[in-house]
Amino acid sequence: MSRLTLEAKYLGAMIGSAVGDAIGELAFHYPERNKLAQVVEGVAELRYTDDTAMAIGLATSLTNKGHLDGQDLGETFRRSFEQEPWRGYAAGPPTIFTMVRSLGIPYAQAAQSLFNGSGSFGNGAAMRIAPLGLFFHDSLQIYELACDSAEVTHAHPVGKDGAALQARAVAQAVKLDPQKEFLVDFFVRDLIDFCRTHEIRGKMELLEELLNENINPPLAAKQLGQSVAVQESMPFAIYSFVRHPRSFEDCLDCAIMHGGDRDTLGAMAGAVSGAYLGVQAIPSGWRRKLENRQTIEQLALELAESTVSSRQRAVGRGQRAVDRGRRSEVRDQREEDH
Numbered sequence: 001m002s003r004l005t006l007e008a009k010y011l012g013a014m015i016g017s018a019v020g021d022a023i024g025e026l027a028f029h030y031p032e033r034n035k036l037a038q039v040v041e042g043v044a045e046l047r048y049t050d051d052t053a054m055a056i057g058l059a060t061s062l063t064n065k066g067h068l069d070g071q072d073l074g075e076t077f078r079r080s081f082e083q084e085p086w087r088g089y090a091a092g093p094p095t096i097f098t099m100v101r102s103l104g105i106p107y108a109q110a111a112q113s114l115f116n117g118s119g120s121f122g123n124g125a126a127m128r129i130a131p132l133g134l135f136f137h138d139s140l141q142i143y144e145l146a147c148d149s150a151e152v153t154h155a156h157p158v159g160k161d162g163a164a165l166q167a168r169a170v171a172q173a174v175k176l177d178p179q180k181e182f183l184v185d186f187f188v189r190d191l192i193d194f195c196r197t198h199e200i201r202g203k204m205e206l207l208e209e210l211l212n213e214n215i216n217p218p219l220a221a222k223q224l225g226q227s228v229a230v231q232e233s234m235p236f237a238i239y240s241f242v243r244h245p246r247s248f249e250d251c252l253d254c255a256i257m258h259g260g261d262r263d264t265l266g267a268m269a270g271a272v273s274g275a276y277l278g279v280q281a282i283p284s285g286w287r288r289k290l291e292n293r294q295t296i297e298q299l300a301l302e303l304a305e306s307t308v309s310s311r312q313r314a315v316g317r318g319q320r321a322v323d324r325g326r327r328s329e330v331r332d333q334r335e336e337d338h
């Protein structure tokens with residue numbers, strides 16, 4: 001089988017995250033022993049929450065600007081919240097929107113002022129980061145760019161580190177070929193080496209231990225945590241993916257059906273699994289039921305197109321530099337000849 005296209009992987013991450021968010025939210029109403037398929041069967045439409053609304057905002061800002069612009073991102077989030085305040089937002093973002101409007105301060109400054117000046121380490125920056133992980137999947141600055149996107153609402157170093165790690169997981173998943181063997185140890189070790197706070201690193205090292213000892217999901221969920229704090233939910237989303245790299249459905253089932261912050265666990269695990277396996281791996285019935293699917297698909301395709309054209313621009317710049325180098329070599333040679 002041919003290598004998956006970039007479009008299929010981008011669609012997989014964006015639709016996978018939205019489907020995970022929507023099913024996770026739905027699953028709050030079902031006992032933990034239910035299977036996901038049963039949960040989805042009972043509804044005509046999969047309705048997403050703030051996780052996807054903000055991922056749409058991030059993708060919109062990235063495609064409009066062609067780069068990360070924190071202030072534009074904050075404004076995009078604010079407009080989206082004002083149009084649909086019922087998407088299940090936590091208290092942080094609306095507080096920040098009000099502060100920016102009434103005090104005229106930048107988003108990052110307003111976000112920093114939360115929690116007595118330490119900023120939030122909730123999972124709200126990680127839950128929405130898939131578009132950034134896609135757009136900058138081959139950038140060496142992905143850590144810094146992820147932090148810049150996080151600090152609009154989540155200014156605590158742990159909140160930013162968790163978002164950066166989730167972005168890295170999506171980026172690595174985009175680059176891996178699902179037709180080849182999935183090297184769990186390699187994937188997890190890369191993430192451990194990537195994070196920069198001891199809170200996140202400690203959890204990722206625990207994840208590695210749990211995998212080595214083949215600890216089952218219910219116990220792993222308890223040990224890694226499933227709360228709204230990013231270091232207590234993002235690692236279990238990664239665990240769910242690496243336990244089930246070959247099946248989107250099993251990955252999501254693991255992430256969602258063990259309780260905790262289910263919509264965000266679903267959004268994070270679904271983004272990584274979808275980025276790895278591609279959109280075809282997401283059950284078609286789930287995709288069909290997803291609310292606002294065409295908008296999300298359109299954004300995924302625009303992100304893929306922007307990635308390719310920015311890469312071509314970079315190659316063009318490199319080629320022009322090479323040409324300049326050649327011209328000056330020719331000049332030097334001529335001067336020597338004279």
Ligand SMILES: [Mg+2]
Nearest residue numbers: 049050051263
């Ligand atoms: Mg939510």
